[in-house]
Amino acid sequence: MSPILAARQTEKLAILGGPKCVPLEEPDLFAWPIVISEDEQAVLEVLRAGKMSGWDITMQFEAEFAKWQGTKFALGHCNGTSALLAAMFGVGVGRGDEIICPSLTYWASALPAFSLGASVVFADIDPDSLCIDPADIEHRISPRTRAIVVVHYCGHPCDMDPIMAIAARHGLKIIEDVSHAHGALYKGRKCGSLGHVGAMSMMAGKSFPIGEGGMLCTDDRTIYERAVAFGHYERTGGAITLPELKPFVGLPMGGYKFRMNQTCAAMGRVQLKHYDARVAEIQRAMNRFWDLLEGVPGLRPHRPAAGTGSTMGGWYNPLGHYVPEELAGLPVEKFLDAVTAEGGRCGRGCNFPLHLHPVLNTADAFRDGTPTRIAFAGRDLRQPAGSLPVSEALAGRAFGIPWFKHDRPASIERYAAAFAKVATQAGKLAV
């Protein structure tokens, strides 16, 4: 442990009246997105030219993004939800189909399937990566399964090799939800270019922030053209070559319009220029934080092991693993209250498991006379409490850590000290 951290361990906890580890908040350490005059200029140009609804700048952004992502095609969307819906349509998800998806994710990884007449089966997560557990997928595959949506959760890459092997064995398509993991690497390869299609949010809070926006990336011309045909009717003329889509050029199959606002595309072009450098700094800062906490009881990093070629990208919504057994059984809520009292930034951080929500159990969204999830699958595939134990237990075993945007060693050390001090003295609070 660093001498500064060590010195703080014996001080009285702030929640018990002692001095704070972080006496002064440093908001600029966390501010996101980083908007500089180059972004402002680019957005102003779009506004002044009245080009908000065009797609010339969006197509430039797409070409640049595809190059960065390492895929043949990139297609801009108005948000991540629409990019995920288009990806599902792109791989052919349709009426009566099933997708498999982790329960622990934002709803847009799964619920767009309903718009296509398809239903959802949830798989559990791996307790270390918090991503879909490759060992919990295969027994959930049915004759109706068409696709698996995998989520690189809070930046951690999914274990893609076994997942792609499962897809190949069963003839399934893999959709990567990259909304948390822009630029993250899996064994040296970029997340979003590993499955059959990648789809991602670029809303203002995500690690690649352009306002409200989304992107679909693929090497597969059929998936790309189907996505264009689905939500980009004015672009179909140029992009569509497949004979099965040609007759429908001019109107969107399915009736959606997913065009990206060009103020967002213009900001995206600027963000992309700076993204790798910003991510490199975030990675240095976040790894510094966790390296400082090495050996502190009860707190473990949520990051891939060093030396594997896998990285966390921009560390969106970073988490730690909480091990109450090593902390005198102190519940995570009480731990977080004490860290907050030290001036540390923390939070609960993880999503509520989707399979327990009423929308997946009782909602009859389209007046079928039975819950949508059952109506679309033709069988009751609901998953009761207790069925996905790792996902359900996570709330008590994870915590949000500060999302540093700058690598300032002295500041990071103060934040790390807040977590270490409370963990070291957990026994005093666990009564």
Ligand SMILES: *Cc1c(COP(=O)(O)O)cnc(C)c1O
């Ligand atoms: C944010 C998010 C989305 C949805 O993106 P929007 O841009 O908000 O529509 C989808 N999946 C995950 C995992 C997300 O975190």
